[in-house]
Amino acid sequence: MAKIASLKDIEEAAIKKLDTNALNYYYSGAQDMITLHDNSEAFDRYQIRPRTLRDVSNVDMGVTVFGKKFSSPIFIAATAMQKMANPVGELGNVRSACKHNVGFSLSSISTSSIEEVADAVKDLEAEGHKSVRYFQLYVYKERAKTLNLIRRAEKAGYDALFVTVDTPYLGRRLPDIRDNFKMPYHLKLANFQTSTDEVSDSTTESENSSWLARYFTDQVDPSLTWNDVLWVKQQTKLPIVIKGILTAEDAKLVVQHNFDGIIVSNHGGRQLDSVSATIDALAEVVEAVEGKIPVFLDGGVRRGTDVFKALALGAKAVFVGRPALWALSYDGEAGVDLMLDIIIEEFRMAMALSGCTETKDITKDYVKIAPKYISKL
Ligand SMILES: Cc1cc2nc3c(=O)[nH]c(=O)nc-3n(C[C@H](O)[C@H](O)[C@H](O)COP(=O)(O)O)c2cc1C
Numbered sequence: 579m580a581k582i583a584s585l586k587d588i589e590e591a592a593i594k595k596l597d598t599n600a601l602n603y604y605y606s607g608a609q610d611m612i613t614l615h616d617n618s619e620a621f622d623r624y625q626i627r628p629r630t631l632r633d634v635s636n637v638d639m640g641v642t643v644f645g646k647k648f649s650s651p652i653f654i655a656a657t658a659m660q661k662m663a664n665p666v667g668e669l670g671n672v673r674s675a676c677k678h679n680v681g682f683s684l685s686s687i688s689t690s691s692i693e694e695v696a697d698a699v700k701d702l703e704a705e706g707h708k709s710v711r712y713f714q715l716y717v718y719k720e721r722a723k724t725l726n727l728i729r730r731a732e733k734a735g736y737d738a739l740f741v742t743v744d745t746p747y748l749g750r751r752l753p754d755i756r757d758n759f760k761m762p763y764h765l766k767l768a769n770f771q772t773s774t775d776e777v778s779d780s781t782t783e784s785e786n787s788s789w790l791a792r793y794f795t796d797q798v799d800p801s802l803t804w805n806d807v808l809w810v811k812q813q814t815k816l817p818i819v820i821k822g823i824l825t826a827e828d829a830k831l832v833v834q835h836n837f838d839g840i841i842v843s844n845h846g847g848r849q850l851d852s853v854s855a856t857i858d859a860l861a862e863v864v865e866a867v868e869g870k871i872p873v874f875l876d877g878g879v880r881r882g883t884d885v886f887k888a889l890a891l892g893a894k895a896v897f898v899g900r901p902a903l904w905a906l907s908y909d910g911e912a913g914v915d916l917m918l919d920i921i922i923e924e925f926r927m928a929m930a931l932s933g934c935t936e937t938k939d940i941t942k943d944y945v946k947i948a949p950k951y952i953s954k955l
């Protein structure tokens with residue numbers, strides 16, 4: 579077999595290994611998957627404007643986020659149920675992120691608990707590695723349940739809460755509906771000890787939705803407004819990052835309500851189909867926040883040049899979602915190590931070949947819209 583040289587190669591290898599149930603769930607986007615595909619394709623609409631003859635013998639990819647220094651700005655996004663990819667699940671991802679000195683975010687809907695994930699890096703921390711973990715919070719109808727998650731994340735040393743705001747309902751992922759996606763029976767939603775057979779099958783929607791959509795509708799609060807997220811803020815001193823912003827209007831509200839950061843995200847194209855690719859939404863969000871809080875991006879990041887373009891358009895760091903799942907499926911923790919090694923080296927190369935030696939050098943002067951995409955109107 580030829581050597582793995584890109585994230586695309588890892589994805590192809592993972593697709594061959596995964597069963598239909600997990601593959602459908604990990605791969606799919608909402609409805610016609612227009613946004614899912616556009617997330618990656620949109621990066622190709624931007625071109626890099628490289629500068630030459632600068633000494634690039636040393637390239638520093640470091641960034642600082644909420645007072646913590648990272649070796650590179652490529653973090654791991656919160657994705658649910660990682661043990662479907664490999665028995666090591668979330669623990670493989672958090673360990674690899676720690677070894678690479680990048681951030682890791684844990685989903686509320688994980689198959690390893692908040693505490694297990696924190697414990698999994700103890701040996702690495704003892705060796706001198708730093709682990710920065712963010713907890714992705716869904717706001718449960720039962721506020722006591724939500725509060726319990728917040729307290730546990732605080733106690734286990736997580737660095738921020740990422741409150742996801744683009745999911746009042748689970749988007750319609752057609753492969754999951756058609757093949758009736760279910761978490762395998764041997765796994766549990768570890769933060770709650772929920773197993774597959776505990777999820778109600780009786781809802782009237784059941785013919786027309788997946789197991790996960792039923793779980794979500796039962797548990798997670800679709801009446802969420804800014805007031806509820808302010809309630810979360812009142813419960814904790816942890817920084818609160820709002821995940822799932824795509825417009826300048828909402829970005830301004832995030833700043834007005836004194837939240838600490840934004841992730842420009844369309845949930846990997848899994849929620850509302852036909853929204854813009856995140857790289858296309860980034861500039862308006864960055865402009866709206868006027869540098870007051872950090873802006874991050876996820877969605878379709880697959881290459882070092884994608885990372886470079888996102889930073890040029892104002893992102894502080896980016897998150898990769900599916901690439902970490904494909905990497906886990908391909909080879910567990912070693913697969914994630916390989917995935918991060920590849921994309922970090924690609925980013926280093928993109929910086930060097932563009933004449934940038936520090937991430938702060940990467941400004942909007944380094945990108946332009948490719949001529950064929952400039953409107954002729
Ligand atoms: C299988 C899967 C599960 C996800 N689970 C969650 C989740 O539990 N919470 C959340 O906020 N976002 C979730 N996301 C969205 C990711 O955090 C992120 O926004 C997205 O994966 C980024 O796009 P990418 O996969 O193209 O990198 C999930 C995405 C995928 C693919």
Ligand SMILES: CC(C)CC(=O)C(=O)O
Binds near residue numbers: 658687745845
């Ligand atoms: C349990 C789900 C809500 C996880 C998720 O956010 C997703 O599948 O996109």
